[in-house]
Amino acid sequence: MRGQTNLFALVVALVLLTGATVVGVSLADAALAGADREPIERHAAAATADRLTAADSPVTTRANVLNASRVAALNASRLRELAPTAGAGDVRVALDDRTVVEWGAPGGGWTVRRSVVVRSRAEPRLIRANLSRRSTVTVPGGVGRATVTLDPGPNTTLRSVRANDRVVLHDGGGLNTTATVHLDRYEPTTLRVDAGANATGRVAVTYRPRIVDDRVLTVTVDA
Structure with a gap:
């Protein structure tokens, strides 16, 4: 009777150990996948922000000074032409809380921020x-x-x-x-x-x- 009890305890321990190992491996795989994505996201976000705010950007009048009408005309296809690295995943470009361009559904990823000036013209x-x-x-x-x-x-x-x-x-x-x-x-x-x-x-x-x-x-x- 005691031998059966010990055998049952051993089986339960093995099952728990196997489950813990599987969960640990899954978490490790997820962490490694996230670590692999992070440099790609960081590079793509930074490169896109740099291109949009550069002095020779089609949407600026000089470095970090955005032309409001040119920004308003920006769309997904135009952004991909200006910054090919933006195609690395789901993307959102925003000014403060207002989305300018978006494709996909970015729910996390890497975000880069730049302080800019936006210039527009009032009525004559x-x-x-x-x-x-x-x-x-x-x-x-x-x-x-x-x-x-x-x-x-x-x-x-x-x-x-x-x-x-x-x-x-x-x-x-x-x-x-x-x-x-x-x-x-x-x-x-x-x-x-x-x-x-x-x-x-x-x-x-x-x-x-x-x-x-x-x-x-x-x-x-x-x-």
């Missing part, structure tokens, strides 16, 4: 001035160009327009035109029409202000 703004009252119009900083329309009144000759201290339009015979002028985008610009004390007429300036937002770009690759 128009400033008009009556030359009999004032001859200057100020455009805020961040604007690289503006459209100037000059409409001189009777017996008035407008020969030049200055942007701060720089002449951007000039005609000795008189200006009566609409033209685009380039401005210094790093500081406010005062456009001044050279007109006499008794000048009449109108000047109109149209420009698009730039909107600059600080964001976090995240790239997740789940292989």
Whole structure:
């Protein structure tokens, strides 16, 4: 009787040992598989983020400065062309919490974050001035160009327009035109029409202000 009890105990111990071994091997295999995937995911996520924020990237105006309209046009096929390593698995590209591009269903994987600036343009703004009252119009900083329309009144000759201290339009015979002028985008610009004390007429300036937002770009690759 005692021998049967010992035999039964031995069988139970062997079963438990076998089960524990199988579970241990399975966990080890899973850990090794995860370790194998991690460098691939990390490399793919970092390479994709670097490509999207590079100075020569099609979606940037300079390094780490994203053009909002170009980012909005980004899709999965375009991203694969720009960053082939993104095809290593399921991918999500997001700005803050808003997904920009996604394929598959990345539920884990490796995530890389980059601090970026996103630039966009607001609706055009128009400033008009009556030359009999004032001859200057100020455009805020961040604007690289503006459209100037000059409409001189009777017996008035407008020969030049200055942007701060720089002449951007000039005609000795008189200006009566609409033209685009380039401005210094790093500081406010005062456009001044050279007109006499008794000048009449109108000047109109149209420009698009730039909107600059600080964001976090995240790239997740789940292989």
